[in-house]
Amino acid sequence: MYGATVEPIEDIRTDAEKLAGFEARIARGEKIEPGDWMPDEYRRQLIRMISQHAHSEVVGMLPEGAFITRAPNLRRKLILIAKVQDEAGHGQYLYHAAETLGATREEMLDALLSGKAKYSSIFNYPTLSWADMGAIGWLVDGAAILNQTMLARCSYGPYARAMVRICAEENFHRRQGQDIVITLALGTPEQKAMMQDSINRWWWPTLMMFGPHDTDSSNSAVLIRWGIKTKTNDELRQAFVDQTAPELMALGLTIPDPDLHYDAATEHWHFGEINWDEFWNVVKGNGPCNAERMTARRQAHEDGLWVREAMAAYTEKYQS
Amino acid sequence: MNPESKQALIDYLITMADDELILGHRNSEWCGHAPILEEDIAFANIALDEIGHAIVWYELAADLQGEEREAYANHMVYFRDVRDYRNTQLVELPKGDWAFTMLRQYLFDQFEMMRLEKLAQSSYAPFAEAATKIRTEEIYHLRHTQAWARRLGLGTEESHRRMQAALNDLWPYALALCEPSNRAELLTQGGYIPDSRALKTAWLEQVTAYLGEVGLAIPTDSSNLPLSRTHHTEHLGQLLSDLQQVARLDPMAKW
Numbered sequence: 074m075y076g077a078t079v080e081p082i083e084d085i086r087t088d089a090e091k092l093a094g095f096e097a098r099i100a101r102g103e104k105i106e107p108g109d110w111m112p113d114e115y116r117r118q119l120i121r122m123i124s125q126h127a128h129s130e131v132v133g134m135l136p137e138g139a140f141i142t143r144a145p146n147l148r149r150k151l152i153l154i155a156k157v158q159d160e161a162g163h164g165q166y167l168y169h170a171a172e173t174l175g176a177t178r179e180e181m182l183d184a185l186l187s188g189k190a191k192y193s194s195i196f197n198y199p200t201l202s203w204a205d206m207g208a209i210g211w212l213v214d215g216a217a218i219l220n221q222t223m224l225a226r227c228s229y230g231p232y233a234r235a236m237v238r239i240c241a242e243e244n245f246h247r248r249q250g251q252d253i254v255i256t257l258a259l260g261t262p263e264q265k266a267m268m269q270d271s272i273n274r275w276w277w278p279t280l281m282m283f284g285p286h287d288t289d290s291s292n293s294a295v296l297i298r299w300g301i302k303t304k305t306n307d308e309l310r311q312a313f314v315d316q317t318a319p320e321l322m323a324l325g326l327t328i329p330d331p332d333l334h335y336d337a338a339t340e341h342w343h344f345g346e347i348n349w350d351e352f353w354n355v356v357k358g359n360g361p362c363n364a365e366r367m368t369a370r371r372q373a374h375e376d377g378l379w380v381r382e383a384m385a386a387y388t389e390k391y392q393s
Numbered sequence: 394m395n396p397e398s399k400q401a402l403i404d405y406l407i408t409m410a411d412d413e414l415i416l417g418h419r420n421s422e423w424c425g426h427a428p429i430l431e432e433d434i435a436f437a438n439i440a441l442d443e444i445g446h447a448i449v450w451y452e453l454a455a456d457l458q459g460e461e462r463e464a465y466a467n468h469m470v471y472f473r474d475v476r477d478y479r480n481t482q483l484v485e486l487p488k489g490d491w492a493f494t495m496l497r498q499y500l501f502d503q504f505e506m507m508r509l510e511k512l513a514q515s516s517y518a519p520f521a522e523a524a525t526k527i528r529t530e531e532i533y534h535l536r537h538t539q540a541w542a543r544r545l546g547l548g549t550e551e552s553h554r555r556m557q558a559a560l561n562d563l564w565p566y567a568l569a570l571c572e573p574s575n576r577a578e579l580l581t582q583g584g585y586i587p588d589s590r591a592l593k594t595a596w597l598e599q600v601t602a603y604l605g606e607v608g609l610a611i612p613t614d615s616s617n618l619p620l621s622r623t624h625h626t627e628h629l630g631q632l633l634s635d636l637q638q639v640a641r642l643d644p645m646a647k648w
Binding site for chain 2: 131134135138140141142143144145146147148149150151154155157158161162164165168203256257260261263264369372373376377378379380381382383384386387390391
């Protein structure tokens with residue numbers, strides 16, 4: 074094909090035929106690629122999810138970034154800088170993935186800064202101690218990995234490939250978090266208390282990360298039909314609890330859920346009801362740090378305006 | 394190496410390490426707040442490199458004293474107070490705006506680059522080896538900060554104004570980079586480190602020419618700041634209370 078000019082062939086199928094063809098491709102496990110026909114709703118859902126995911130990476134830099142200067146030894150400091158830097162890299166990678174669907178970085182950033190676009194609510198909780206670096210790494214990144222491992226098999230090629238790469242790095246993040254938790258849980262009484270306090274604060278918000286119950290999730294059905302999601306919110310949440318609860322308990326840490334117990338009949342860990350009022354409250358922007366996070370993002374954006382203008386002016390003057 | 398030279402070399406390594414550490418600390422404060430996402434990545438990388446270099450210099454100082462490397466580096470970073478730090482005031486100043494940060498980094502990188510080229514020929518072999526290795530990273534830093542100095546110096550009226558203001562503020566502090574450390578002459582005579590006067594002349598020539606090229610003028614009426622590394626601003630104490638806060642919660646604990 075090299076060197077040949079390929080004339081695009083006009084697609085004369087009806088929308089219903091196109092949709093049937095599209096769904097058949099997904100059923101066969103084929104990846105949908107940027108130039109392929111796709112229903113508007115598929116495109117819309119993907120832009121929403123991918124940009125939301127990108128925003129989560131970018132806003133997610135703030136709570137951990139706040140502890141870079143305070144990391145308690147040089148090794149931890151280097152690892153934490155590298156981790157937060159990875160998050161910026163994931164954000165960049167994901168914005169590019171969303172751009173393949175026709176969204177621009179500017180539109181997406183505007184949507185974030187105007188409050189129109191959402192990001193993961195977990196980052197609206199404050200980081201109060203060094204132990205939170207452990208909890209975020211192990212619990213929050215651990216929960217994210219379950220979701221992202223699923224998305225690595227999603228039907229949209231660029232998103233799936235981005236997830237494969239991101240998951241590989243997230244596994245390192247999870248491991249560094251686990252290493253901090255283990256060190257503190259087995260450390261001095263003060264360190265152990267610090268770790269327990271952190272688990273008390275992060276456990277429930279982490280369970281909320283998987284989103285509403287399947288019965289209350291407005292987007293789930295269509296996302297599953299089109300192969301964007303292959304597991305439901307509740308399935309992923311259960312997998313997380315099954316995996317994480319016994320590991321935390323083995324370290325002598327207590328999980329702040331009196332209803333938590335292993336159910337031999339279902340072979341799953343049964344857990345108590347999530348406080349959905351809190352969940353929706355944080356989603357709607359009233360969490361402990363929503364305002365703070367958005368102020369920080371807007372501030373960086375506004376403070377950087379003259380820099381971006383100078384970059385554009387320089388390129389215009391000297392490189393065009 | 395005689396004991397006097399050895400001590401002088403340890404002192405010299407610590408000035409280098411402290412500069413890199415404190416500058417890396419200031420740079421790391423941008424992580425998540427940079428003007429473009431690409432700089433959150435690039436500048437975090439520079440912070441990471443600077444702190445990494447600090448560790449290399451602390452560890453060489455540890456070797457000269459027969460100390461355990463990691464423990465020594467952590468001790469130096471987390472359990473010294475303001476009066477024992479030997480960084481220049483240049484690196485402890487708050488990060489300021491992007492012009493201030495980039496220009497400070499450029500001035501530092503240019504100095505560091507020229508010094509590393511000379512240190513790569515140090516008669517103390519471990520020093521020469523480390524300098525050779527670090528130099529390969531420093532090339533990228535210098536390219537990056539030179540490019541920013543150019544863009545901002547020649548970009549818009551506002552970016553030019555901010556860069557010139559930053560240069561006016563930074564210049565007297567930057568000169569301290571070239572000040573000879575304790576018994577530096579002894580080290581120069583032994584071929585361990587380059588001559589500080591020659592280095593200063595070369596650096597001045599280089600930065601004056603480059604900054605001129607990007608439309609910036611070196612201020613002529615520099616104030617007479619104390620350039621000694623035993624003088625610090627109030628900012629260093631605040632910086633250290635942040636840096637050392639968690640480590641000092643329980644000095645005996647492992648983190």
